[in-house]
Amino acid sequence: MRRHGSAGWNDVAAGLQARPSCAKLHSYWQFYGCRYTKLARTCAEPRRLSSCPLPALHLRNGHLHQLAYSLFLFIRDIAAGDLVAWIDQRLAEASELDSSEPPLQLQEAIIGPLRNVYGASDKVLNMACADLLLGAGRQRRHWLNAGADMVAIDTLVHNFLHRAGVLRRLNAAHPYGSACYRPGGCAEIIRRVAAAIDAREFNRGFPKTFPRFVQHAIWRYCAQGGLNICNGNKINDERRCGNVDCRLFWRCARIALR
Numbered sequence: 001m002r003r004h005g006s007a008g009w010n011d012v013a014a015g016l017q018a019r020p021s022c023a024k025l026h027s028y029w030q031f032y033g034c035r036y037t038k039l040a041r042t043c044a045e046p047r048r049l050s051s052c053p054l055p056a057l058h059l060r061n062g063h064l065h066q067l068a069y070s071l072f073l074f075i076r077d078i079a080a081g082d083l084v085a086w087i088d089q090r091l092a093e094a095s096e097l098d099s100s101e102p103p104l105q106l107q108e109a110i111i112g113p114l115r116n117v118y119g120a121s122d123k124v125l126n127m128a129c130a131d132l133l134l135g136a137g138r139q140r141r142h143w144l145n146a147g148a149d150m151v152a153i154d155t156l157v158h159n160f161l162h163r164a165g166v167l168r169r170l171n172a173a174h175p176y177g178s179a180c181y182r183p184g185g186c187a188e189i190i191r192r193v194a195a196a197i198d199a200r201e202f203n204r205g206f207p208k209t210f211p212r213f214v215q216h217a218i219w220r221y222c223a224q225g226g227l228n229i230c231n232g233n234k235i236n237d238e239r240r241c242g243n244v245d246c247r248l249f250w251r252c253a254r255i256a257l258r
Helices: 009-017 046-051 062-078 083-095 102-114 122-134 141-148 155-163 186-195 211-222
Strands: none
Touching: 009 062, 062 083, 062 102, 083 102, 083 141, 102 122, 102 141, 122 141, 141 211, 155 186, 155 211, 186 211
């Protein structure tokens, strides 16, 4: 982002203010199939590209240009320009439904619609929304409950569960990607683990069941910017890990990734 820049709300709003001729920029529902690519300088409506405001953003690639406009249009057209009020309404409606899994119900009320924003993956949505919702504090109880249940599965977390043998023991082996969020995948496994841990033992201000905290602890154990222990930079993934200094070495299955 330091090298290529980022998109702000006012940047996109200014681009749409002149009412561009391309119909795809007229509403969130019409934006589907933009297909802008920065390198090839083309899109689904190449005859209108010269007057299109979308390429004017200083971003790394065309996918990010589309993501910025898609998210802006979602907030403007679906959330009526007020994302906070939209979240309040979605969570209030979800909390009134009968469900055996209320936190998942609250999470899906937010993540579900946002999945249709171009380029917004489950990992990014869970990561961004968890930070936003948890930051609201206890004055918005539904926000806190929903955010606490959002887990972001990146390659570090998935590979940890693979190496440690967790996926194999639970007959849940799968490649990294969308399968991590399917029933029986990494996200569900972390929620099951979190249900057996009272997170208040680590911080009295935490909710008792805190999947996001468990996921972040795994990520921090692996990440180069964290404890930097269980990651591909430290481990030769073509054979079993030999890091005997790892706290989990004698309890880990040490399954090679390749």
